[in-house]
Amino acid sequence: MSTLTATPVAAPRRAWLTDLPLLLVAVFWGASYLAAKGITTTHTVIAVLVLRFALVLPVLVIAGWRRLRALQAAQWRGAGVLGLILGGIFLLETYGVVHTSATNAGLIISLTMIFTPLAEAAVTRRRPSGAFVGAAALSVLGVVLLTQGGGFTAPSLGDLLILLAAVARTVHVLAMSRIRAVQDADSLSLTTVQLGTAVLLFALLAAAGTGASPWSAAVDFGPREWAGLAFLSVFCTLFAFFVQMWAVRKTSPSRVSLLLGTEPLWAAAVGISLGGERPGALGYVGAVLVLVGTAWGRQAVPERRDDAPRTRRTGSAAEQRERSEPART
Numbered sequence: 001m002s003t004l005t006a007t008p009v010a011a012p013r014r015a016w017l018t019d020l021p022l023l024l025v026a027v028f029w030g031a032s033y034l035a036a037k038g039i040t041t042t043h044t045v046i047a048v049l050v051l052r053f054a055l056v057l058p059v060l061v062i063a064g065w066r067r068l069r070a071l072q073a074a075q076w077r078g079a080g081v082l083g084l085i086l087g088g089i090f091l092l093e094t095y096g097v098v099h100t101s102a103t104n105a106g107l108i109i110s111l112t113m114i115f116t117p118l119a120e121a122a123v124t125r126r127r128p129s130g131a132f133v134g135a136a137a138l139s140v141l142g143v144v145l146l147t148q149g150g151g152f153t154a155p156s157l158g159d160l161l162i163l164l165a166a167v168a169r170t171v172h173v174l175a176m177s178r179i180r181a182v183q184d185a186d187s188l189s190l191t192t193v194q195l196g197t198a199v200l201l202f203a204l205l206a207a208a209g210t211g212a213s214p215w216s217a218a219v220d221f222g223p224r225e226w227a228g229l230a231f232l233s234v235f236c237t238l239f240a241f242f243v244q245m246w247a248v249r250k251t252s253p254s255r256v257s258l259l260l261g262t263e264p265l266w267a268a269a270v271g272i273s274l275g276g277e278r279p280g281a282l283g284y285v286g287a288v289l290v291l292v293g294t295a296w297g298r299q300a301v302p303e304r305r306d307d308a309p310r311t312r313r314t315g316s317a318a319e320q321r322e323r324s325e326p327a328r329t
């Protein structure tokens with residue numbers, strides 16, 4: 001009797017212990033837009049990106065050194081290509097958030113959840129369901145209203161850059177699913193090589209004189225800027241990555257995706273409450289439509305039928321799902 005009564009209590013507690021770190025990751029990611037906006041200017045985008053990822057890259061290399069050395073040449077090349085795309089995503093996102101609000105950035109980037117299934121449908125020539133098309137239309141309408149909070153005007157440069165970042169995230173997801181060499185790669189090693197490639201790209205751009213140098217930016221940073229950089233590096237990158245690696249082995253991929261999918265909600269909440277941003281009446285309506293549309297779109301996308309064969313090849317469905325999710329570190 002005691003065993004039967006204890007089991008239902010223990011299971012929810014274990015689920016709660018897994019859900020909380022994942023929810024924290026979503027909160028940190030949502031807050032990352034305001035944090036990046038607070039420490040970055042158009043002149044220091046490259047420098048901030050170099051500093052942010054150069055701080056965490058050695059930790060990833062040390063943590064996965066043995067598996068990193070085991071990567072084959074084709075896997076290095078594939079991960080390098082993905083790293084170039086990832087670098088483009090971070091450039092677009094960071095330049096974009098400088099020129100728009102954190103609320104807009106967090107909500108517009110969530111369109112990746114709509115763009116990716118649409119792109120997959122185009123590539124595989126499978127017609128999306130009517131429910132998904134409706135969700136996509138609702139999300140797009142929401143973005144239109146969101147960017148028109150003060151009246152109907154042309155979207156800002158930042159809004160367009162974030163929209164391009166959402167498209168680039170979609171390209172990244174499709175590339176991960178189609179570059180055969182990386183299909184069996186260890187997720188920690190794959191992420192390390194991608195981030196290393198992105199940092200190299202940022203360093204080359206900095207050396208070419210694109211904006212302030214990382215050294216000069218670091219010298220000019222005060223306590224507030226260093227705190228923001230530490231938040232982006234430690235909590236939004238290192239903590240987030242290792243929590244994802246841990247969580248996909250403790251719970252279902254769908255639950256991981258659902259909890260991390262609350263990121264745009266937290267971006268809006270942080271931008272409005274802490275950043276003092278006011279989207280306006282139209283903007284608030286648009287924000288709600290984006291959240292509803294992306295949530296509806298996630299539910300309207302069926303589970304991939306080829307998960308079972310990939311599970312036998314790569315070790316777990318959770319790991320395969322982890323590789324197919326848009327990179328967000």
